[in-house]
Amino acid sequence: MDACSPVLVVGALLLVLLGASAPTASAARAFFVFGDSLVDNGNNNYLMTTARADAPPYGIDFPTHMPTGRFSNGLNIPDIISEYLGAEPALPYLSPYMRGENLLVGANFASAGVGILNDTGVQFVNIIRIAQQLQNFQDYQRRLAAYIGEDAARERVSQSLVLITLGGNDFVNNYYLVPFSARSQQFEIHDYVPFIISEYKKVLARLYELGARRVIVTGTGMIGCVPAELALHSLDGSCAPDLTRAADLFNPQLERMLTELNGEVGHDDVFIAANTNRVSFDFMFNPQQYGSRRPRSRAAGRARTTGSGCARRRPTCAPTGTCTPTGTPSTPRSGPTGSSSPTSCTAPPTTSAP
Structure with a gap:
C-alpha cells in the first residue's frame, strides 16, 4: 500500500462518528452497504451490464491481485470500514456464498451506476x-x-452499521450526462438539487423502516475534479464549474435533510453525515498528507476522443468510463484507478461516481 493509511483515516472518522473504540472480531457488528461504484464490491459481476470492474487492471493491488468487481486497484471504502469493525468484508448480496454464517457479517447491496x-x-x-x-x-x-x-x-440489524453512498451519479450520469438532458430541461440546477434531496429522504426513511439505526450518509465529493470531468471539460486542470457548483449545492442540503430526518425519527444520531467533500478538497489540494503526489491529473481521464481512463499511462478505455484489460496502471497508484473511482489509497477521502 502507498504511504497513505486509509485504515487510519476511516478509523478516525468512525471513532468520531460512532463515539466508540474499535470492536474486537468477536463483537463485530453487522455491516450493510448501499449505493454506487464507490462501494460496490462485486454485485455487478452477476449482471449483464456495461458498468463492470471484473477485468485487470482493477484489483491489481487487492490481496489476490485479481479483479473482484470493486472499482478500485485494491480495497474500497467498505473493505476498510470492515477492517476497522474487526470483520470480514460483507459479501455482495448476489454472491452464491451469501448464506449460512456469512449472513451474520452483513451484506453489500451496492451496484455501480x-x-x-x-x-x-x-x-x-x-x-x-x-x-x-x-x-x-x-x-x-x-x-x-x-x-x-x-x-x-431484528436485533442484529438494529445494532448494525449502515453505509450509503449516493448522489454523484445523479449529476454525472444524469443531469450533466449530455447537453440538454431530460432532467436539465425539467429543472434548473437549483431546483434539481432539492428534488433529489427529497427523493433521497424517502430512501433513508425506508432504511429506517427496515430497521437501520446507525447510518453513515456520505455527501458527494469534488465531482467536478475527477479525471473524467477534467478530461472532458478542462484545458488547464481546473475543476468543472457546473459539477463543482452541484456538489456545493447538494452537500449542505443533504446535511440539513439529515438533521430534519433525525428530528422526525426522534433520535439525533441515526443518520450521520460524512463530509467527504471537505476531505476531498484536502486530498486534491493538500495531497501530501494522504501520501499522494498529484491527484489532479487529466491523464487519468484521457482525451475527449478516447473516453474515460483508468490510469496515468494512456490505457485503452471504455466509453462508459471503466477500465479495460489493455489498460496500463500507474505506479505508485496514488490517484484514481478509474475515470472517477478512487484507488485503495485515495478511497477514504474521495467520493464521486459511477
Whole structure:
C-alpha cells in the first residue's frame, strides 16, 4: 500500500462518528452497504451490464491481485470500514456464498451506476436501482431470520452499521450526462438539487423502516475534479464549474435533510453525515498528507476522443468510463484507478461516481 493509511483515516472518522473504540472480531457488528461504484464490491459481476470492474487492471493491488468487481486497484471504502469493525468484508448480496454464517457479517447491496433517481445510469443497461437494493435488504432479513430466528435477526440489524453512498451519479450520469438532458430541461440546477434531496429522504426513511439505526450518509465529493470531468471539460486542470457548483449545492442540503430526518425519527444520531467533500478538497489540494503526489491529473481521464481512463499511462478505455484489460496502471497508484473511482489509497477521502 502507498504511504497513505486509509485504515487510519476511516478509523478516525468512525471513532468520531460512532463515539466508540474499535470492536474486537468477536463483537463485530453487522455491516450493510448501499449505493454506487464507490462501494460496490462485486454485485455487478452477476449482471449483464456495461458498468463492470471484473477485468485487470482493477484489483491489481487487492490481496489476490485479481479483479473482484470493486472499482478500485485494491480495497474500497467498505473493505476498510470492515477492517476497522474487526470483520470480514460483507459479501455482495448476489454472491452464491451469501448464506449460512456469512449472513451474520452483513451484506453489500451496492451496484455501480445507480443514483437516487431511477433514471440515473440508464446507459449502463442493467444495474440494481436503489429501490431494488432496499428490497434486497428486506429479503436478506427474511433469510437471516430463517437462520437465527426473527428476534435475533431484528436485533442484529438494529445494532448494525449502515453505509450509503449516493448522489454523484445523479449529476454525472444524469443531469450533466449530455447537453440538454431530460432532467436539465425539467429543472434548473437549483431546483434539481432539492428534488433529489427529497427523493433521497424517502430512501433513508425506508432504511429506517427496515430497521437501520446507525447510518453513515456520505455527501458527494469534488465531482467536478475527477479525471473524467477534467478530461472532458478542462484545458488547464481546473475543476468543472457546473459539477463543482452541484456538489456545493447538494452537500449542505443533504446535511440539513439529515438533521430534519433525525428530528422526525426522534433520535439525533441515526443518520450521520460524512463530509467527504471537505476531505476531498484536502486530498486534491493538500495531497501530501494522504501520501499522494498529484491527484489532479487529466491523464487519468484521457482525451475527449478516447473516453474515460483508468490510469496515468494512456490505457485503452471504455466509453462508459471503466477500465479495460489493455489498460496500463500507474505506479505508485496514488490517484484514481478509474475515470472517477478512487484507488485503495485515495478511497477514504474521495467520493464521486459511477
